[in-house]
Amino acid sequence: MAVKKLELLGLKCPQPILKIAVEAPKMQAGDILEVLADCESFPRDIEAWCKKTGKTLLFCRDEGGKFNAQVQF
């Protein structure tokens, strides 16, 4: 199980989710993608994306205007 980090600061909706989707095929089952983003809609968007694509959102924390999320594939 690998943990990969993706920094998406400064990207606006829907770019963070787009970048995650492009990264997704490279992930193996069980791998974790840790994402740092500051797009206002990111917490709801990542939750919706995980629900639609069948991924597990381990957490999405507000860290002072930046959102830190982990998605398990």
Add this chain to the structure above:
Amino acid sequence: MINILQTSKKGDNMAKAAFVINGAENKNIIPALVLGSASAASGDTVYLFFTPGSAELLKPGKIESLKPKGYPEAIELWNGIKNLGGKFYLCELVLDVKDMKKEDFRDDVELVGATTFIAEIEGAQTTFAF
């Protein structure tokens, strides 16, 4: 004016999303790219169909030049859709309507007839026209 033609859901996660672009202004292309890229990122097969009225957008370099304030750059979204398997179709009527040639357009766009587009989007769960 922006028309939402139809939205509905189906049971599984894979779906088709079709966008028709009717003009060459930012208000025509930017929302199509924002929603289209979000749809492609969510696993949908995305189709963008450009009518002759939007042909100016498909001249080489035009999408690259669109950097409207507050939005992601158009080419970033365009490439995102393309990298996720999206299709960009231009109505073949443009050749006569605008007196243009296939070579006048960017090479990642396919010239197709309306019948082909309609056949390919059969069963689409989401369709928008801008």
